[in-house]
Amino acid sequence: AQTVTQSQPEMSVQEAETVTLSCTYDTSESDYYLFWYKQPPSRQMILVIRQEAYKQQNATENRFSVNFQKAAKSFSLKISDSQLGDAAMYFCAYRQNTGNQFYFGTGTSLTVIP
Amino acid sequence: KAGVTQTPRYLIKTRGQQVTLSCSPISGHRSVSWYQQTPGQGLQFLFEYFSETQRNKGNFPGRFSGRQFSNSRSEMNVSTLELGDSALYLCASSLVGSGNTIYFGEGSWLTVV
Numbered sequence: 001a002q003t004v005t006q007s008q009p010e011m012s013v014q015e016a017e018t019v020t021l022s023c024t025y026d027t028s029e030s031d032y033y034l035f036w037y038k039q040p041p042s043r044q045m046i047l048v049i050r051q052e053a054y055k056q057q058n059a060t061e062n063r064f065s066v067n068f069q070k071a072a073k074s075f076s077l078k079i080s081d082s083q084l085g086d087a088a089m090y091f092c093a094y095r096q097n098t099g100n101q102f103y104f105g106t107g108t109s110l111t112v113i114p
Numbered sequence: 115k116a117g118v119t120q121t122p123r124y125l126i127k128t129r130g131q132q133v134t135l136s137c138s139p140i141s142g143h144r145s146v147s148w149y150q151q152t153p154g155q156g157l158q159f160l161f162e163y164f165s166e167t168q169r170n171k172g173n174f175p176g177r178f179s180g181r182q183f184s185n186s187r188s189e190m191n192v193s194t195l196e197l198g199d200s201a202l203y204l205c206a207s208s209l210v211g212s213g214n215t216i217y218f219g220e221g222s223w224l225t226v227v
Contacts, residue, residue: 035215043202045218091157100145100208101170102216104157 002027004094006105013082014113020067021077021108023092029053031097034068034075039107040088048090051075079110087112116141118219120205126225132193135222139186139207145169146188147216148180151202160203163188164210195226 003026013019025034036048051059051068058066067076079086092105119138127133139146147162159172163182180190186207192199202223206216
């Protein structure tokens with residue numbers, strides 16, 4: 001089974017600074033998708049960004065970008081110009097090309113310090 | 115466009131009882147999947163339904179079951195509740211096709227006492 005590992009249970013960042021959250025995964029597949037979801041205190045899971053494994057270019061969504069290293073099976077999330085509203089639990093997720101089952105990491109709790 | 119709607123949002127049940135949770139997907143989404151979230155186990159996949167058929171199932175006992183209706187709405191049922199079933203149950207929907215993103219509802223908080 002695929003596994004997703006987030007080795008940082010907690011992270012903190014000063015407002016307006018940049019923070020990087022780490023994620024590694026294990027798979028024997030060559031075609032798959034990777035995601036970062038954000039879960040604020042309301043517990044609503046919100047999609048932050050997604051990356052297709054066949055694309056070499058790293059995905060970017062406004063202040064959020066990823067560093068996708070396919071050979072290393074690494075998928076980190078960079079948040080630039082951190083805002084108080086970014087405080088949440090962040091989950092890295094893996095999805096195979098077929099089927100619709102997502103595998104989630106254990107999450108990283110991000111605190112933004114004013 | 116309305117998001118994924120889950121009902122009820124909060125419920126308390128007694129050990130041994132059964133519970134049914136409901137999920138209405140985003141309009142046009144025909145795939146519905148369910149996840150259990152607990153502090154100890156994190157987010158775990160329960161099952162996925164598409165066109166009223168279960169396509170995939172996670173590693174949960176048979177007490178956990180689900181179904182999907184012709185309008186894509188889904189229900190999940192947990193019978194003979196145990197204390198360890200206390201969790202946030204998240205429903206997610208998506209379009210059908212390779213690589214589609216899943217969109218989550220706000221979840222149903224189940225407490226078993």
